[in-house]
Amino acid sequence: MAPEERPIPRYIAEPPQEALPYGRWAEKLSDYFLTASRRIETEDELGDPGEIAWFPDRTYGGRTYIPAAAPTSSGYELFGYVSFTREHEGAEATEFLALADYTDETAAQNPDWKLDLSDQEIATWRGAQGRRGDITLVWGVALTANGVVATAELGPTTTDQCAIIEDRFTLVSLDNYTGDYLEVKLWSSAGGEVAAESLYEDD
Secondary structure, rough: OOOOOOOOOOOOOOOOOOOOOOOHHHHHHHHHHHHHOOOOOOOOOOEEOOOOOOOOEEOOOEEEEEEEEEEOOOOOOEEEEEEEEOOOOOOEEEEEEEEEEOOOOHHHOOOOOOOEEEHHEEEEEEEEHOOOOEEEEEEEEEEEOOEEEEEEOOEEEEEEEEEEEEOOEEEEEEEOOOOOOEEEEEEEOOOEEEEEEEEOOOO
C-alpha cells in the first residue's frame, strides 16, 4: 500500500460505550452541567433550563465526554458537555469537568435545518512541519428522517463516524488543518447521503 499523502489522525476516539444517561447518573451529570451554565457571563436573560438532552459518550485521551443541550424558558438553548476520567472500565468516574454556553440560533426557529450541530475544541494536534489543527468534539441532532450514521469529513477524508442514537450523535475529529474544515454528513442505511452541513456556514 502506498504511503499516505497527508497522514492525519482518524477514528481517534472510542465509540460510544454506554446508553444515553438516565436515572441517578443523569442527575449527577445534570448537576455539573447546570452549575457550568450558571457561570455563563451574559447580559441576556437566559431563563430557566428545561429538560437536558444527553448525547452519545466519546472517549479521547483518557477522558470521556458526554455532550448536552437544553432549551430555556426565554427561547435560548444551553449547550456544552460534562467530561470525566475513569482509572479502568467499571471504576467510578472522577475528575469531572463541565463546559456550557448558550445560543439564540435554535432548531425551533429554523425549520429548514436538517442537522443541528454544536462543537467545541478539546485539544490541539501537531502534524508535519509543525502544522497545527484542532481536535474538535461535535455533537448534533438529525432533524430529518432516514439517517442512521453521521460522519465527520475533513476535505476528502472521513475522520470519524457515529451511529445515530435517538436522533443524536457525537463525533471527535481533527479540524482546521491545512486549509480543510469539518463537514458533518448524515447517511441512510442504504449508504446514501441524507444531509450535510459544514461547521463554518456563511452568515
